[in-house]
Amino acid sequence: MTDIQAKKSELRRALRSRWKTVTDRERTELSALAVELMRNRPEWKQARKVMLFAPLPDELDIRPLITDALNSNRLVALPRFNHEQDMYEAAVVADSTTDLIPGFKGIIEPDPKCPTVPLAEFDLVLVPGLGFDSTGARLGRGKGYYDRILVDVRGKRCGVAMDWQVVQAIPVSGHDIKVDFILTPTRWIECGTIAVG
Numbered sequence: 331m332t333d334i335q336a337k338k339s340e341l342r343r344a345l346r347s348r349w350k351t352v353t354d355r356e357r358t359e360l361s362a363l364a365v366e367l368m369r370n371r372p373e374w375k376q377a378r379k380v381m382l383f384a385p386l387p388d389e390l391d392i393r394p395l396i397t398d399a400l401n402s403n404r405l406v407a408l409p410r411f412n413h414e415q416d417m418y419e420a421a422v423v424a425d426s427t428t429d430l431i432p433g434f435k436g437i438i439e440p441d442p443k444c445p446t447v448p449l450a451e452f453d454l455v456l457v458p459g460l461g462f463d464s465t466g467a468r469l470g471r472g473k474g475y476y477d478r479i480l481v482d483v484r485g486k487r488c489g490v491a492m493d494w495q496v497v498q499a500i501p502v503s504g505h506d507i508k509v510d511f512i513l514t515p516t517r518w519i520e521c522g523t524i525a526v527g
Contacts, residue, residue, distance in 0.1 A: 375449035377454035384438035449482035466508035467500035480507035
């Protein structure tokens with residue numbers, strides 16, 4: 331294990347441990363704040379093709395944005411695992427109540443019948459992560475799945491995190507892809523600068 335890998339593993343452990351102290355009520359309340367902040371951002375209002383994600387229990391719940399995007403006639407996609415290629419692809423969702431099912435490792439994803447769309451077509455992609463820093467560096471879960479998604483994205487990449495998940499520095503490897511923005515319940519962070527509200 332390299333020094334960078336060891337530092338990432340240590341940081342993952344610390345951030346996962348911190349998540350265990352978050353109650354369901356806190357997660358619900360803070361998720362609502364993050365969703366509302368995103369709804370007011372020009373980056374969200376102007377995006378016509380968006381890729382979102384179905385949150386895990388230790389991620390902010392952004393599912394209301396899926397409904398919002400569908401109701402405003404945008405092209406909406408979520409990641410779906412492609413077992414043959416051992417990577418995620420973007421699959422279009424037309425109805426959040428019928429098109430989303432438990433998929434790879436029980437994670438909610440688009441049904442196999444949902445068509446794929448090239449990642450380069452999205453205006454905005456929301457990205458989960460265990461941690462981020464203000465330069466846009468992201469700490470994932472260690473498998474590199476999202477880095478392989480993000481390498482093909484031509485639009486804006488926006489990390490989604492609790493305020494405490496934005497740490498001083500994330501160790502970076504050569505294959506790591508940075509995000510352009512980070513959405514938290516109280517902040518909108520642009521690469522290198524912090525803008526509130």
